[in-house]
Amino acid sequence: MARQAYRAQLLRFDPQGKALYDSDGLLVTERGADGVAHVLDAGSHAAVVARHPGLATTDWSGRLIAPGFIDMHVHYPQLDVIGSPADGLLPWLEHYTFPAEKRFADPAHATEVAGFFLDELLRNGVTTALTFATTHPASVDAFFTQAQARRLRMISGKVLQDRHSPDGLRDETEQSLIDSEALIERWHGKGRLGYAITPRFAPTSTDAQLQGAGELAARYSNTWIHSHVAENHDEVRWVAELFPQARSYLDVYQRFGLLRRRAVYAHCIYLDGTDRQLMHETGAAAAVSPTSNLFLGSGFFDFAQAREQNMLHGLASDVGGGTSLSPFHTMLAAYYTGREGQTKQGLSLAPTELWWRHTGGAAQALGLDGVVGTLQPGSEADFIVLNPQATPLLARRTQRAQSLEELLFALIVLGDDRVVERVVTA
Template sequence: MTAWRAALLGFDEEGQPWRIDDGLLLVEQGRIIDLGPFAEATARHPGVAIVDRRGLTLAPGFIDAHVHYLQIDMIGAPAPGLLPWLQRHTFPLEARFDDPALAARTADFFLDELLRNGVTTALAWGSVHPQSAEALLAQSRARRMRMIVGKCLMDTDVPESVRDDARGGLEDTAALIARWHGVDRLGCAITPRFAPSCSPAQIAGAGELARAHPTVWVQSHAAENPDEFALVRRLHPRARSYLDVYDAAGLLRPRSVYAHCIHIDDHDRRRLADSGAAVAVCPSSNLFLGSGLFDFDAAGQAGMRWALASDVGAGTSLCPLRTMLAAFEVARLRGATPTAAQLWWHHTAGAARAVGLEGLVGNLEVGLEADFIVLDPQATPLLARRTAMADSLEEWLFAMMALGDDRAVREVVVLGEGAVGSR
């Protein structure tokens, strides 16, 4: 048993934040077994050894609902929009990942960067090469991280170096599922790149594979950029909408996560809500590529599930604090005003609920896996000055979101053990 003394930050069942200024969190065999005010918790566990982090705050580890691990090496690559960016930067980079050694080195660096930024769980993408997914799964297992990974599927309208075929790509995905899904804390995702790069046969095969494996995740992109729509109509002329390509194949369900969904209508929003699928909202990426602004109000009115995501490498930072601030700015441009607490929830407990990990990670709660971060509100002089002036938890959360960065993440704990140490 290990006990951590610090301020504690979490969320109740309605997504409202709570804070215990002087708390104790107890961990045994990788799970949270008790927490509460220091005096009360120590009375329940007399003599327990205590890790003293007074002045700091323990918070749930962040969940990144959509990230391309290979693209860490092209973050910040300029292009006039999504499709030119894919052709000029993404596909040439991903073509190199038929090399298992390169995949292993990149996975190692990527996971270190995730943890350094306080991300303890992610839904991550490989290339079309199954060895790229293998490398990330193996490295995640070595770090004992909860990670969901997919081998990309795309069999049409892309360079040959990053193209699979419908049958072979699905067979590779099935082999990954058989080998890795449910091993330790790992999960696999059926991962069509996006409708413009997947033939009807590949999309239909992905749906058949999803029906055969109901506990496996599905991840893809949908309605990110208007430039995609003509390509979608050409390949899938019978589909009512971009999202309907996936829906018709049976790929909208719980544990389906679609990135972006900017250019969708109310019918699509209702289908997302009714199906139990979720949207990975990627504000930094959408701003960087000029793809558009996610409609937070319409998503809320439809009852859609959504989680925040970095979408690196189009996203410009792995830091969830940066992503939350970008989401706030996008919402303001659309006339909405989310609270900081709502945005934190959609990157932690709300993200877990959206993507099918509720009851495992995303919160400080008895019975959950002990993935948490140690936040330092004095990480920079300005952050220290501003958080000291906060007169409510909401204002403190907002200041951390607006002024914090990776320096605010002092430590990261995975399954109760330190993954990134104190600076």
């Protein structure tokens, strides 16, 4: 059937991030000639059904339909090192991450992990993600092949790291750029897939590689750029030693043409006001990774200053440094860490804002405004069906919710993958 309707509680967002909620809602989708379903209509059941009389409806009474979650920064090759103990970021990379990533030279291994990773995302209600692969082109081919088979909107790219990296991961400068361009041509814009030019982080790329990445980003202006910045004190000091001419860590990327719309930088903890203004002016976005920042002892993202300086930002799991693929865990950690931001007052994030930062706000930060994340008419119909009675305690608490904010906060605090009853992708 090209047109379908679903009845349940309904959560949507307008383009400015305002939550729209119907206790008895109806979502109508329509599949186009390309096979992708889009939202045709949404709102209260009484209003929408009058506009579509006689349309067969799937009844999910007692459930909540919401936009699929968006993970702005995650490492699919690090899934097998989640929960590995370490003294901090740099030792964790050396002892766990790099050895695990070397295995992705094997296409069979990459394919198996990519398939498992995508299934885990879906099990947790994540329908779009921006993810690192490894330096091996096979890791990108495997990821996109698995994502395409599931008809998902996913973004990834070959990691660039031609120095300060172990054998088996360190790539060759010129070949790394040739491989990246070939992968862009092969995958970017194919179906629902997008390519991200991916320097790992400034210390592991030479000037020549960063310059080449910037040139690729200029030639392929609708691709993404994906990297890390200002996550850890030791890392920030290292960058200052390697790039003494740069004003700041973020300025390194600016000098090589790597700040623009659709440029996403994970962490952004140790930025100053000038850096945040640069992020705002260029349209670059921060992927906030609160469980990873807590786990590795990196620090706290300053939500208050990001809001004050109108810097694009959204939420991310950062698995394997992050401790869970569950958006509920990420949102709860963001609530905790928002109160501990670098400004004295911190910020108590409302449940609807936390939810926005993991759906429509993340889409906006990724340059996917109107495409996913809101369930507005015309957007792709990626949505999840949540069960507010998934566990006894959650059922007890949600039955007593007196407002949308209370309902969503109960789900954030008490929810996990058991809440996600169904995932529907376009």
